Amino acid sequence: MAGPLSGVRLVEMDAIGPVPLAGMLLSGLGADIVRVGRPGQGAWADVGAAVLHRGRSHVALDLKQAADRDRLLDLLDHADGLIEGSRPGVMERLGLCPDVCLARNPRLVYGRVTGWGQTGPLAQAAGHDINYIALTGALHAMGDKGGRPFVPLNLVGDYAGGTMFLALGMVSAILSARATGIGQVVDAAMVDGVANLMSLFQAFLSTGQWRDERGVNLLDGSAPFYRCYACADGGYVAVGALEPQFFAKLLAGLDLDPADFVQNEKACWPEMERRFATVFAARTRDHWEAHFADTDACVTPVLSMREAVGHPANTARHMFVRHNDVDQAAPAPRLSATPGAIEPSIAIDMDAAIARWS
Structure with missing residues (x-):
């Protein structure tokens, strides 16, 4: 498999939100990923699978059954890492908590991404991107003066604060495990990630270069430049x-x-x-x-999503590819010696997955 993460083996627990995008990005950089889902189509199968599930193998397991849990543990014996996005306590109730998995494979990196983190007063609370960016001060800063905050899709919390910090944590911890032989847990909370993304504006605020209100600052749309x-055509x-x-x-x-x-x-x-x-x-x-x-x-x-695919600057850079009959982003970032690629997505059985990694 091409890419700088060639030889890295990850188990991805089927989920929505940050986890499938992390799997997509890491597989595009060469990681060999087995996505574990419930029998049936799995999460995002009806809306995002053509993009979000690309590039990795899929096995179906009923983790409420002891035999299937044991098979997953057998696979983890040969893995570098696992990524999951369940609410805290779910994996513990299944008997697949970090202590159990690291006891089997001490070099394993156990990646967990949630909105509020594994600990704290909100750890068990439901939430979505809009809630996570609201509590970090990011949402308050977006919008027109005197108006309500603007919702920036779910790019800031789920994907920038969640996916990207999970992926960074996984790569960092795997490097550490390969050097030391010691695995660990990566607790990637979207609120932690967004707080870090706000660092420049926190610095501006501390020096009086930023006012803690909407629509009055240099980078929030209030500056005319x-x-x-x-434009005349509505664009x-x-x-x-x-x-x-x-x-x-x-x-x-x-x-x-x-x-x-x-x-x-x-x-x-x-x-x-x-x-x-x-x-x-x-x-x-x-x-x-x-x-x-x-x-x-x-x-x-300002291009629409469809326009962006065909814009000359983007086509010259091959920014988008056609995969599974859907236009989507090519693997990124680009590396000169070990370029990433989109590998086929295939369904396999657990015996084949274990044999491939053994």
């Missing part, structure tokens, strides 16, 4: 001209006199925004994309 504008452009040299390019492209606009003087921002909006609204989105194409004004079209 860092926001989106409507939008995204403007990110933060640095002075890029701001100058933006003004030149909009045919506006630099003497009329002091970039970081907030008292000027309302008029600046009005002028920018008027100019952008006079032309189509495609016009502005072409107009700014050879400049450093940091102006790009």
Whole structure:
């Protein structure tokens, strides 16, 4: 199998949320993953399997049956790690807790991802992405001044705070286990991950460079040179001209006199925004994309998901691939000597899985 994680063997407990994306990413980087699901189609089978389940083998086990639990433990004897996303206590009730699994395989890395973490007063509470980013201060910072917070899909909590920190924790702990022979538990809580993602803004807040409210800060859409504008055809452009040299390019492209606009003087921002909006609204989105194409004004079209697949910059980079008849992201990040790839997804029985790893 191609990729920098070639030779790494992981068991993925079928789940929704961060776990299947972590499995997808790690398999794309070469990890050999066996996904364990209940008899039947399993989680996400009806909505996301063509993308989220790509690149790994699947076995069906009824973990309420002792024989099937024993077979899973047999497989874990040969694994580098396990990833699961159940509510705390579920794996314990099945007899598959970290203590049991590490007793069988002391080098095993046991990865657990939840919203609130394995411990704490909310550990047993239900929640979703919106709740996790709400309690960390991230959601409060997103939205217009005086308006309600904007929900940033489930990218921030589930995937940035959950999947990415789980994957980082797994790779880090596997490296440690290979050096020391000692496995461990990775407790990846989405709230912990999001809190870390907010580090820049916490630093700004501590130095007075950030106000703890929506719609009044440099990077929250309130700055006229860092926001989106409507165009004549109903499309939008995204403007990110933060640095002075890029701001100058933006003004030149909009045919506006630099003497009329002091970039970081907030008292000027309302008029600046009005002028920018008027100019952008006079032309189509495609016009502005072409107009700014050879400049450093940091102006790009806001593409739909379908448009993004066919955009020339993305196709030139082969950012998207067609797999299982669905357009989806190619494996990332890209490595020069050990590039990742999408391997076939196949259903196998447990005997075949154990034999492959033995």
